Amino acid sequence: MSAVVMDGKALAAKVKARALAAAGQLERQPGLAVILVGENPASQVYVRGKVKDCADCGIACFDYYLPADTTEEQLLALVAELNDRSDVDGILCQLPLPGHIAEKKVLEAISPDKDVDAFHPYSMGRILRGDPCFLPCTPAGVMELLHEYGIEVAGKKCVVVGRSNIVGKPMALLLLGENGTVTVCHSRTPDLKAECLQADILVAAVGKVNLITADMVKEGAVVIDVAMNRNAEGKLCGDVDYPAVAEKASFITPVPGGVGPMTRAMLMENTLAAAKARQ
Ligand code: GUN
Secondary structure, three states: OOOEEOOHHHHHHHHHHHHHHHHHHOOOOOEEEEEEEOOOHHHHHHHHHHHHHHHHOOOEEEEEEEOOOOOHHHHHHHHHHHHHOOOOOEEEEOOOOOOOOOHHHHHHHOOHHHOOOOOOHHHHHHHHOOOOOOOOHHHHHHHHHHHHOOOOOOOOEEEEEOOOOOOHHHHHHHHHHOOOEEEEEOOOOOOHHHHHHOOOEEEEOOOOOOOEOHHHOOOOOEEEEOOOEEOOOOOEEOOEOHHHHHOOOOEEOOOOOOHHHHHHHHHHHHHHHHHHHHO
16 A cells, blocks of 8 residues: 555645735734744744744734743743733743743743743643643644545544653643544653554654654554654654655655645744634
């Protein structure tokens, strides 16, 4: 079997076009504040992408580039100011933050009604309860891809590899919310291959090149690769050995061009939702 390639770039363009149309219907232009502390090169690329997405979607972007030695107090003061601003509907603080700033404190300072990343404990609690306010962008992007390609989750065995707060845990909850039978695997899982071989839907979100090889994938499985790594040749790749796994899977996401663009598009959807709720 040769898998259908799930085109996240094309679907993200559709989602963004929908966001642009919705933004035009609002009385006030939606606004997203994006904060970057320091000069992490990967974060700089992500933030540039978010600024561009806002422009594409008719969303005002207030971007803040703070030096690496910004204090926690200064960052918290900026978040407090943005919480109070009526022209700011969403606030995103790019992670990771420099080590001297407590990430948890900053994420908890963002007002839940502007928490378009869905990283605040309130947002996470709502996701856990199955009653989300904002959906976490990467897992929501994966669900959107599954829907677009007509892949039913209910009754399927879903295996999520990775248990991060940003992807693995909320991904498991969204799959559970659609009645998948979900297993979460991590670095202490004794037999990762045996677990993965059970999966009808396999989501890899670890950040390790070639973690998922073809012998770990059931014939006809749906394989979603959330990771963004660079291989030994410096080429972008995910966690999945793509060429070999694509021969066994029924559907597969490429890297780049799969989940990444969907993550960005879902942030635009969340910002629109925040703006609608606040108007
Ligand atoms: N760093 C890596 N991914 C993300 C994300 O989705 N949101 C934020 N704020 N930081 C990140």
